[in-house]
Amino acid sequence: CREIKEDSFCCNANLTIFNVPRDTILGQSVILETKLLHDSHFELNERGFYQGHRDEVHNWLKNMNNDNKYSLHRACASFQPLKEVLLTIVLVKGIGAFTVKNEAGITPSKYLKENQYADIEEMDIIQDYVMQMMGEYN
Incomplete structure (x- = not known):
C-alpha cells in the first residue's frame, strides 16, 4: 500500500497496532481517536486532535521499531x-526480549500473535531457544 487516505482508521477504538512501511504516504488524521494514539506520548487538544504534530505522529508510526x-x-x-x-x-537478546514494550507499549509477543502472515508461534521460538541453550538444537 503506497498511500493510506485521510481518516482511514479514525475512531477505531481498538486499534493498537499500526505497522506501515516508511515510504507509505499517510493521510490527515489517519489514526485519530484510536487506542494507539490515545496511549501514545503525543498531547492531543481538547477535541482529541494532534494538530500541529501530524508529521511527528506520522514519523513515529513509520519509525517506531527502527x-x-x-x-x-x-x-x-x-x-x-x-x-x-x-x-x-x-539468542542475542535473551528470552525476555519477547516482553519488552516499545514506545507504543507493544511487545514482540503481541506483534507475533496479531500478525496474520505469521505461521509460527512464540512457543516454537522458546522451545528452540531452550534446546539451543541445552546444546541439543540442530
Missing part, C-alpha cells in the same frame, strides 16, 4: 516472519 533495541518487534511484525530470524535475535 531502533536496534526493537529488532525483535520489527521481525515479529514483518510479512511472514522467519523462525530462524526470530531465534537469532532471541
Whole structure:
C-alpha cells in the first residue's frame, strides 16, 4: 500500500497496532481517536486532535521499531516472519526480549500473535531457544 487516505482508521477504538512501511504516504488524521494514539506520548487538544504534530505522529508510526533495541518487534511484525530470524535475535537478546514494550507499549509477543502472515508461534521460538541453550538444537 503506497498511500493510506485521510481518516482511514479514525475512531477505531481498538486499534493498537499500526505497522506501515516508511515510504507509505499517510493521510490527515489517519489514526485519530484510536487506542494507539490515545496511549501514545503525543498531547492531543481538547477535541482529541494532534494538530500541529501530524508529521511527528506520522514519523513515529513509520519509525517506531527502527531502533536496534526493537529488532525483535520489527521481525515479529514483518510479512511472514522467519523462525530462524526470530531465534537469532532471541539468542542475542535473551528470552525476555519477547516482553519488552516499545514506545507504543507493544511487545514482540503481541506483534507475533496479531500478525496474520505469521505461521509460527512464540512457543516454537522458546522451545528452540531452550534446546539451543541445552546444546541439543540442530
